[in-house]
Amino acid sequence: MRRLLTPRHVAVVGGAAAGAVIRQCRRIGFTGQLWPVNPGRSSVEDLPCFPDVAALPEAPDAAFVGVPASSTVDVVRSLADRGAGGIVCHASGFAEAGAVALQRELVEAAGGLPLIGPNCIGLLNLLDGVALWPDEHGGDRVASGVAILSQSGNIGQNLTMQRRSLPVAYLVTIGNAARTGIAELIDAMVDDGRVTAIGLYLEGIDDPAALAASATRALRHGVPVVALKSGRSAQGARANLSHTSSLSTPDVLCDALFARSGIARAANLASFVEILKFLHVHGPLTGSSIASASCSGGEAALVADEAAQRGVTLPEFPVEVRARLGEVLGRRVSVANPLDYQTYVWGDHAGQTACFTALLSAGADNHLLVLDFPRGDRCDPAHWRSTVDAFVAARRATGAPASVVSTLPEGLPDEVGWWLLAEGIAPMQGLPECLDAIDAAALIGQAREFRPLLTVPVGEPRLLDEWESKRELAAFGVPVPEGRVVAPDDAADAAAEIGYPVVLKAVAAQLVHKTEAGAVRLDLRDAEDVRRAAKDLGVLSPRVLVERMATGALAELIVGVRAEPGFGMALTMGSGGVLVELVRDTATLLLPVDREQVRSALLGLRVARLLTGFRGAPPADLDAIVDAVLAIARYATEREVRELDVNPLLVFPDGVLAVDAVIS
Secondary structure: OHHHHOOOEEEEEEOHHHHHHHHHHHHHOOOOEEEEEOOOOOEEOOEEOEOOHHHOOOOOOEEEEEOOHHHHHHHHHHHHHHOOOOEEEOOOOOHHHOOHHHHHHHHHHHOOOOEEOOOOOOEEEOOOOEEEOOOOOOOOOOOOEEEEEEOOHHHHHHHHOOOOOOOEEEEEEOOOOOOOOHHHHHHHHHOOOOEEEEEEEEOOOOOHHHHHHHHHHHHHOOOOEEEEEOOOOHHHHHHHHHHHOOOOOOHHHHHHHHHHHOEEEOOOHHHHHHHHHHHHHHOOOOOOEEEEEEOOHHHHHHHHHHHHOOOOEOOOOOHHHHHHHHHHHOOOOOOOOOEEOOOOOOOOHHHHHHHHHHHOOOOOOEEEEEOOOOOOOOOOOHHHHHHHHHHHHHHHHHOOOEEEEEOOHHHOOHHHHHHHHHOOOEEEEOHHHHHHHHHHHHHHHOOOOOOOOOOOOOOOOOOEOHHHHHHHHHHOOOOOOOEEEEOHHHHHHHHHHHOOOEEEEEOOOOOOOHHHHOOEEEEEOOHHHHHHHHHHHOOOOOOEEEEEOOOOOOEEEEEEEEEEOOOEEEEEEEEOOOOHHHHOOEEEEEOOOOHHHHHHHHHOOOOHHHHOOOOOOOOOOHHHHHHHHHHHHHHHHHOOOOEEEEEEEEEEOOEEEEOOEEEO
8 A cells, every 4th residue: 555655656557547647747746757558659748658567667566547447457457467556447437337247357356456446536645746646636745734535536636626725645536446445545544644634525334344443543543534424315325326336324324433433524525624624733622612812793703603503612711811811902892702802902913912822821722813814906914914923923922722713714815824834823714614623623532442333133133022022121121111911801900900000002023113003002090991992902913911001201212223234233312202203303323332422322312401300390310211221232232133122211200111112
C-alpha cells in the first residue's frame, strides 16, 4: 500500500487517460519516473512508450490502468506478475453495470496487490506530489492535512475544488472497491503521520466490523474520523446501487456503528468540510463549551440559538475574565457569553487585542471570534484585517484554542483562511457548520474503547409463542406478569386463582401482532367476562394465556434485539405500545453494551420525560429498566436469537413488567 500511495515510479497504461495522468503528475510536482505503456503509440506526452508491462525497466511501485474494462483484467494480471506495488483501475463496466463475473476475474488477477477501483477516478497524494488522476482537480501541495476517502469520484473531485481553506493531504476515490476498501485505506492513512483527520464519503458499508476496527485504531493513534453517509432516502439508496453497486445500509445501523466506533457523522458536505477543518487544527475535544465574541448583538444571538440546538454550551465567564473585559470595554458594554463587544474598540488594535486576550483566557474548549469580511471588490477590509491581527496576537499570547467563524461561508476569504491556519486558528465558514464541528469534535473526544461486534447467529430460527418467550426471559431475570396457559374452558378458574382484573390472550406462535388479530381482551373483572372472552379467543387458538392485569404504568417501552448481518446484534429501545411505528422514538445500539450506554440511550429518548417524572408524576425505576434491558440483551446473545421484541415493557415507579414478547 505504501508503494502505491508514495511511489518512486508510476506506470500509466492506456491512451488519453494515461496522458492526462502524466500531465497531472507533472503539474503537482511528481519527481519520480513516469512510464507510459501503449503498444500502439511511440510516445505519450513526450515520453517514450513501452509496448507492454513486461518491457518496463523494473516493477513499478504504482500503476494507473486506463484501458477499457474488456482489457483491464489482462493488464492487471501482467502487473501483478511483474511485481507492481499497487494499481488504480479507472475503467467502469464492472459490477456497477452488472458485470459481477468480470469484477471477480479482476480481483483474482490482482492477487494480493492493493487495487483501487474499478470505476473510480483515481487518487491524489498532495503531500508528495502524486496524481494517479486523469481529470481536473483543485488540490495543491500541503505539508500536512486531512485524507478523504470517497465512494463517489465526482464528490471527491468536488471536494478538491472547495474554497474553504481545507488542507487535503490525500484523496482516494474507491469506486466499486473490488479489492481494496475503506478499512484498509484508513489503516494506510493512519500510518502516515502527516494525516491529521480522515473523512469518509460513504454510499454503503460492506464490512461494518472492519470499518469499526480501523476507525477505532485511527482514534487511538490520534487521527479522528468523520463520515458523510448518503442513501438516507429510498431514492438515494436506489441511486447508490446504480452508481457503484453499493447497497445503502439502513441509517439507524450506520448511526449506531458510527457512535460505537467514535466516528462523527456529518449531515451534509458543508459540515463535512468544516468538521474536518476544525479537527485538522484542534483535534478531538474533551468538552463542547465555547466562549464567543462579536461586535454585534445579532451575531451573539445567533451563536446562542445555534448552540442551544446542539450539545454546545456557553458557560459564564470567570470572574477575573469578566473584570478584565469590563475594564477594556467600559460600562456601556454588558459582559456576557456570548459577548457583544460592540464597536467601541473597532479599529483600535490595542483595545481589540486586550479584549480578545481576556476572552481567550476564559478556559472554554474553544474560543470564537465571529467576523464576516466585506466584499473585497467593493469595500475596504482594513478594519477587518486589523481585527484578525488582534485576535492572532491574543492567540499567540495565550495559546488558547481559537477559531474565527463567519456567519456566511463566503464571509471568510480563502487567503484569510490560510493565514489563520498558519497561526493555529481554525477558519470556520458558516456558523451552524462551525458549531456542528465543535459538537462532533467533542463526540469524538468522548468516544469509548471499541469492543468487537458480536457475530450473527447461524442455523434455523425458532419462533416461540408469547408464553414460551416470557418464560425464557423470566429465567434470565426479566419481570413478567403472573399468568397461566389453559384451555378456553378453564380460563375462568385460572382467573380466580390469579385474581381480578385479568387479561386474556390467544396463544400461538403465528400470532405475532395480537392487537391487529383481535387476540387480546383487557380488564376482565369477573368470571362471566372471562368465559365470554375465552370463547371468542378459542376460535383463534386452543390455548389462552390468563394474566393479572397491570395498571398504573408511567410509560410503555419497546425493547428489541435483531441479528443484522455484518453489524452483529442490534439493540433497540424506545417508546412502545401499539403506536410504536407512528411515534418512532427509538435509539439503537450495537451489542455488547454496558449500563451507562443503556441509561444514556434511554435518557436521550423523547419518552424520557415520562421516565424522570412528568407533571408531578413520580419518576420511573430507571435502574429496573436498565436491568431488564441488559437481561434481554444477555438472553439474545447467549441463546443466539434472530429477533426478539418485548412490547410493551411497562414501566412503574418501583419496577417493570414485560407484558408481551416474541422471540425467533
